Amino acid sequence: MTAWLARRLLWGAATVLGVLGFLFVLFFATADPEDIAKRALGEKAPPEAVAQWIANHGYDRPRVWNPADPTDTMLFEHYRRMLAFDFGRSDADDVPIAQRLRAGVGVSLSLTVPLFLLGIPLALGASLLVAFFRETYIDRAGVVLAVVAMSVSILIYILAGQYVVGVLLRWFPISGFDIDPAVVARFLALPVGVGLLHGLGSDVRFYRTVFVEETSRDYVRTAFAKGAGDGRVMARHVLPNAMLPILTHEVVRIPGLFTGALLLESFFGIPGLGSMTVDAINANDFATLRVMVYVGALLFIAAQIATDVAYTVADPRVRLG
Amino acid sequence: MEAHVARNLLVAGLALAAGLAAWRVRRSPFWSERLAEVAWRRPLALAVIAGFAAVAALDTVSWRGAPEGAGLTEPRSALVRVFPDEFREASYSAPFADVEFYGGAPLRHPGRHVLGTDILGRDVLLLTLQGAKVALLVGGLTCLIAVPLALLFGVPAGWFGGRLDDLVFFLVSTLASMPSILLLIALVTAIGRGPVQVCFALAVTGWVGFCRLARAETLKIRELDYVQAARALGVPTRRILWRHVLPNLTHLIVITFVLTFSGLVLSEAVLSWLGLGLDGSWGQMIDQARDELSRAPVIWWNLGAASAALFTLILAVNRVGDAVRDVLDPRTVRERA
């Protein structure tokens, strides 16, 4: 077990290095330091200010290879700082990125955690209901509804949601955010609702498939034959066994909680990490982008390893070589 | 060669390929049985998809008209020719209206705009139909890039194992660890916004899932009796891969193609909102019409038409996709038995 874990961690580390390298190449293929500087300082900035900015941010070094001093290259700096968690300052406005991360994480989590936590019981409940009433009109209607819900673009959900709920019904503010506990629920209700609705379709379809698969297994038939009621069977036999693939599906989404629901945050004016990422993309803010992808990758790899471990612990049939 | 001539040849080529595929399906009892079942279950959805495909083809085939004056005229597609010439107004007009929406000036083609006109006066029905071509292009071209890419990496990884497998696993993990939307945006910014580039970027962010699947299937196929026999007999690897492994993956390819198609079209809509999508797509129409909901009276036809078209195609593809999976996926087939 330990040997396997060590190997797995090593792989994770190698992947992180690969991600950083890929991003470095990609980003420097698209923008050059002078343009990043002009973005930050404004187009009217004089050339000396631009040169100064480039020097201050270390963009004047050779990119990959410096025969004089191999450690004095942008590539080396990039790796060194990321691995030391020295995130530095944003290219767009010099604010420390770690500070931004700390500020944004809370906001993003306040949106994505309710979305995640409410989404699971909602989807489970709906799909259990549908699976319970298998082959009745509820099941058929449910499947059709799920596919219909899946076929609508998230943009439509957001636009319609804002228009119907914000403008017509006036239930909640159209957009905006304030962490003040007196009003925060009002701002989150609409984005969380829209997010839930958007994800419900595909989740219900997936869970239903899992439940149906489980329900058709032998042990379930045995339970029914032994006289157990429908509800008991679903709750005590099907659900626990179905949880494994469901959990796998869900755990993989946890890293996404941190990087923020990009679209929801942008449309609803929520200043979290997702909105920060979109801003960084538009401003060619390499420093911030680098950190966001790095953090996302770390979380993802950690989640994968955690899932694999959980699998081993939960299901004795699975033995990892 | 001129662009529109190349496009005409492409459509002809696709039609030929479709014909060829149909002929081969008829020859194979496995496939004709399966596909007939899908057709029986989802006739409406298939008809809708066929309809969109026909519209897209009509919009791609184009030719020049008679020359006017001192030069050549621009080539126009068959779809555009269905509509009257210069079928434009000055600005907005409601469906079937006789006058402009703002100001009430009489229209050039009163009562003929079934879905009204947009801010530049272009007929919304025509724009919506033209969007079909873009949607099918996005789905089709991306899958056409992603599937071979996934096979190229996944099959050898599953077959040869060892170092190659490790390398592919590394590549796949690296790509999969990056938030896909971020990667997408970075790629499109780097390589440009043209249709081919956007499809390539979508393919790069989407091939990972199928690669894993292909690899897993290849591993299973490798252990099948007759494949092992072929290996023992010394049949060259290339032949085995081509004649035994790939055909066994075909059903997975079909399922993947259909299931990811809708996701790709929806992703393109999101890209359009970020300003990186393809011109003329429904996503771009939705983005342009975003503000129109807040007018009074509301201008709904632009947004409504694009959303309805997008929804209809995606729904049809999803329904067909479900049926295809039920019919072709060995797991579900086993369950129904």
Next chain:
Amino acid sequence: MRLAAALALLALACGNNPYPGADDALRVLYTPYSEPPKTLDPQVAYATVDHDVLSNVYETLLEYHYLHRPYELIPALVTAVPEPRRLDGGGVAYAFELRPGIAYGADPCFALGTPGATSRELVASDVAFGLQRIADPAVGSPVLVTFAKIRGLAAFGERLAQRRAEQPGFAALRIDEQYRRAGPVEGLRVSDPHRLEIVLDAPYPQILYWFAMPFTSPVPWEAVAWYDGAAGRPLFPEVAVGTGPFRLARYDKRSRIVLDRNPDWWGVRHPEWKAPAATYPSDGEPDDAARGVLDPHLAGHPLPFLDRIEMRLEKETIPAFAKFMQGYYDRSAIPKESFDRTVSEGRLSPEMEAGGMRLERAVRPGVYYLGFNMIDPVVGAPAGERGRKLRQAMSLAVDVPEFLRVFLNRRGIPAQSPIPPGIFGHDPEYRNPYRSLDLERARALLAEAGYQGGFDPATGRPLRISFDTPDTTVQSRLRFQFLIDGWKRLGLDVELAATSYNQFRDKVRNGAYQLFFWGWVADYPDPENFLFLLWSEMAQTKSGGPNTANFSDPRFDALFHELKDRENDARRAALIREALALLESERPWIELFHPEDYALVHGWLDGLKPMGLPVPVWKYYAVEPEARAEARAAWNRPVRWPAYALAGLAAAGLAPALATWRRERRA
């Protein structure tokens, strides 16, 4: 059961008020902003949002009179607007007398100067310090070109840079020490704590306008030294330490910025001075009384009227406007989408008037134009007569009134020349013969240019011209498509090349563009601030200046050189007319329109008159909180019946299945 109860609770608790109820009785101004400020450093900030925030905290020596038009300078931090004094040798001097007893808002940075201090008096050397920062290369001020006219200022900057580069440890010294050691600036003379004299090498009457802009704000050296990012302190561009009527209370620039009233402002401390910049004016333009900006509860009263200013980031105009209509913002620019709903025939709709709203309109002193790259071989000067006729023809094919109608709902005045109304040199009767729609004449000109029917004889195809823009937004593409369709009627093939900002800058740097769209808004009300955009010294590709058209005509240059520093006399008017006549035929620009701003204001917001120039106006605004709270409550009652209907439907849908299940269970 529990679910139903929870939903019912949610339904009852919902409401769309984004602000906590505790603020309802305070005199707070709620206003949206569309993008985060880039910097609050007064010597660097150039964007409108930046100025909106910092101009309420940092003050300037001079300001514009709030109500008088044409724009008139009034003393703010000084006691009087200085007159120029000619010196021997061609220089000009201005003497500024600061008001004594002006204190900075409380801030811990002042402990650097005097241990334990949280504030101090404003002195003349603070003004000099601000001006020296403009020359400091590490600050990166974009306006050094203008302030280099101050004798010795540019040299000071060079000395500073030199010492930093050559002397080890110099750059680590405290900023005031660095400036002291770099030596004095000859043109900045501080003879006593409240008197500063600046000396210019040559006459430049427009310099006084610059002293009404934040670039010349006095800045305490303690703030620059203290806010260096060490020990978790923010950087100087993220703070604002000034003498103004408001203080920066909260700066979450990506979502919310809050300005609090400064109780120690000199205007509040010394109402007896009746300083023009601290008192609401008692006279204005003839129609100001009718507009309500001279009401008795405002006129002559000391400023400011507000307790707090709450700014919220709103990236999209539509939600911002919707929230305005719900009463959650006090003023709003009208997005064109809602224009016809609110304004018809230039007046508010009855619905809006009933709601107590007012319409404010003002022409912004600016111009939007299409520019040709004059060094391009096809459309520019190298094409000679042919190129000129092509430009003239294209100029005749742009239908600006229709453009304004479709995209801006007529919020703009078609432009005949670069100079907008309200600026000296603008002649309302002047008609540019190439700025109207005349397709016949355009076609004739094209034929004369050798492009019969729009076809390029060299290729046999329609002449292809590239239209380059860094604006990839959907809205802009629609507008550009409109323009392109206009030229298509001439047979020309204008191709839109919308790229990223970076790529556009590359194209411009390399001169690889032909046609572009740009806008310019005045920094100050003088025609020189518009015509300099066509001065050859400012050519973009050559020297990186704002003359993106690369227009370079020696006759124009000569005229410009003579008129730029003149007083507004008859000779200046004649020179401007001549210059405009030259631009008429040369057509480096196709002038499109001068933008007009329409703003909707709620009835409870008083004292608002559009300025059009970046000026601190919020101190003149007043709000009536009770009226606002009442209106908000009336306009935002939630509509509850759909929730109950939906719940009912769901229950109805599930009922048959539940009934069947119950029956089966009992069986």
